Amino acid sequence: xxxxxxxxxxxxxxxxxxxxxxxxxxxxxxxxxxxxxxxxxxxxxxxxxxxxxxxxxxxxxxxxxxxxxxxxxxxxxxxxxxxxxxxxxxxxxxxxxxxxxxxxxxxxxxxxxxxxxxxxxxxxxxxxxxxxxxxxxxxxxxxxxxxxxxxxxxxxxxxxxxxxxxxxxxxxxxxxxxxxxxxxxxxxxxxxxxxxxxxxxxxxxxxxxxxxxxxxxxxxxxxxxxxxxxxxxxxxxxxxxxxxx
Amino acid sequence: xxxxxxxxxxxxxxxxxxxxxxxxxxxxxxxxxxxxxxxxxxxxxxxxxxxxxxxxxxxxxxxxxxxxxxxxxxxxxxxxxxxxxxxxxxxxxxxxxxxxxxxxxxxxxxxxxxxxxxxxxxxxxxxxxxxxxxxxxxxxxxxxxxxxxxxxxxxxxxxxxxxxxxxxxxxxxxxxxxxxxxxxx
Numbered sequence: 028x029x030x031x032x033x034x035x036x037x038x039x040x041x042x043x044x045x046x047x048x049x050x051x052x053x054x055x056x057x058x059x060x061x062x063x064x065x066x067x068x069x070x071x072x073x074x075x076x077x078x079x080x081x082x083x084x085x086x087x088x089x090x091x092x093x094x095x096x097x098x099x100x101x102x103x104x105x106x107x108x109x110x111x112x113x114x115x116x117x118x119x120x121x122x123x124x125x126x127x128x129x130x131x132x133x134x135x136x137x138x139x140x141x142x143x144x145x146x147x148x149x150x151x152x153x154x155x156x157x158x159x160x161x162x163x164x165x166x167x168x169x170x171x172x173x174x175x176x177x178x179x180x181x182x183x184x185x186x187x188x189x190x191x192x193x194x195x196x197x198x199x200x201x202x203x204x205x206x207x208x209x210x211x212x213x214x215x216x217x218x219x220x221x222x223x224x225x226x227x228x229x230x231x232x233x234x235x236x237x238x239x240x241x242x243x244x245x246x247x248x249x250x251x252x253x254x255x256x257x258x259x260x261x262x263x264x265x266x267x268x269x270x271x272x
Numbered sequence: 273x274x275x276x277x278x279x280x281x282x283x284x285x286x287x288x289x290x291x292x293x294x295x296x297x298x299x300x301x302x303x304x305x306x307x308x309x310x311x312x313x314x315x316x317x318x319x320x321x322x323x324x325x326x327x328x329x330x331x332x333x334x335x336x337x338x339x340x341x342x343x344x345x346x347x348x349x350x351x352x353x354x355x356x357x358x359x360x361x362x363x364x365x366x367x368x369x370x371x372x373x374x375x376x377x378x379x380x381x382x383x384x385x386x387x388x389x390x391x392x393x394x395x396x397x398x399x400x401x402x403x404x405x406x407x408x409x410x411x412x413x414x415x416x417x418x419x420x421x422x423x424x425x426x427x428x429x430x431x432x433x434x435x436x437x438x439x440x441x442x443x444x445x446x447x448x449x450x451x452x453x454x455x456x457x
Contacts, residue, residue, distance in 0.1 A: 040447075040448050040451050040452075042416070044393060045397075045416050045447075046416050046417075046419060047393060048393035048394050048396065048397040049312055049394075049397065049413065049416045049417045050394075050417070051392060051393055051394025051397075052311065052312060052315065052394035052395075052397050052398050053308040053309070053311040053312040053413075053417060054308075054394075055307075055308070055311065055317070056304045056307070056308075057303045057304050057306075057307035057308075057321070057324060058307075058317075058321055061303060061307065061321050061324060061325065062299055062300055062303050064325060065299060065303070065324070065325045065328050065329070066296060066299070068325060068329055069292075069295075069328070069329060069332055176358075176361060178354060178357070178358065180330060180333075180334050180351070180354070181330075181334055181337075181338075181347060181350060181351055181354070182350075182354075182430065183350075183429065183430045183431065185354070185357060218438070218439075218442075220431055220432070220435050240334060240337065242330075242358075244358070246361075263358075265358075267333060
């Protein structure tokens with residue numbers, strides 16, 4: 028009995044124990060090369076701040092400090108992040124494009140511009156292509172393999188990125204990509220302070236966004252192979268837009 | 273403290289005006305904190321690294337629009353939470369596939385393996401938060417990781433204090449249930 032009473036299972040998860048568990052779980056410092064990788068990414072992303080790109084001297088210092096292994100990791104991580112997380116350039120009146128490639132699959136997201144006005148219908152189109160030869164069966168939600176997420180930068184409103192649970196198998200042939208215009212999807216809880224906004228936002232098929240900075244991401248989610256033990260594919264191509272009042 | 277605060281504000285001010293060296297200093301001084309926050313929310317080292325990197329890329333882009341410079345850290349943490357959301361959403365489907373369709377009864381599993389629950393608390397917590405939504409994870413991590421008061425957590429998340437309290441209460445209840453289940457495995 029006394030042995031049982033000392034087992035962790037019998038101890039309550041009070042604030043002290045929980046804080047200790049959090050410290051234990053997140054006690055590690057960041058990987059040594061993460062700062063260098065981030066600086067490299069910022070340098071490559073220098074067009075993202077109109078009129079003031081990230082200074083190249085900072086990049087040169089970082090690169091000099093990188094070991095060969097660190098550099099290899101940098102290239103892999105930075106290229107992955109650039110492909111999957113960064114739009115090409117900041118808000119502008121020019122067309123913008125973001126891409127992500129994973130294996131034989133390529134997702135492109137294009138918008139006619141990145142500066143929009145409140146009330147303007149925001150448009151864009153995503154294209155999912157197969158880079159292999161012939162074609163391949165892909166399994167995805169009944170709503171399709173392409174979805175969109177809308178995230179308020181530095182804010183609390185996040186919409187989209189929701190797929191229905193049904194599985195539909197489609198053929199994706201090389202040279203015959205699947206395209207999808209921007210469309211809305213989403214779910215929220217009634218207790219969410221933004222619930223009223225979400226309720227209103229989801230009314231109607233056209234896309235409008237409130238003033239501010241938003242990241243619109245095209246997301247490709249699908250499976251290939253034997254669908255009982257399928258390979259998951261998740262591609263993401265985000266574009267940063269600015270909506271003015 | 274005052275000197276550090278002033279120095280921090282000055283760096284933010286410089287970085288907002290496009291001074292990359294100042295922003296690099298901000299990255300260096302805050303990378304560990306952002307990584308740890310990501311780890312506490314996502315429970316995965318690679319995801320936490322992705323989220324931390326994304327946080328600073330987004331922060332660099334958006335910094336010119338930050339009006340209240342003395343709220344930089346709260347703002348940065350909100351950006352970090354949003355980055356975690358993006359990472360989690362991108363990983364969501366893969367993670368869901370990893371959950372076994374049929375799980376053995378925990379008591380039966382223990383009896384068969386002969387093992388007692390001797391896992392470190394951090395490991396139990398890491399497994400338990402996997403059952404929670406991003407919003408729940410974020411508010412718990414912000415409150416318990418560094419002992420931030422609810423008022424500060426509310427500011428970071430951009431929600432009223434009452435809402436923060438309510439969310440924290442619900443999140444804590446959900447986490448305790450998940451912790452007990454994980455502990456019993």
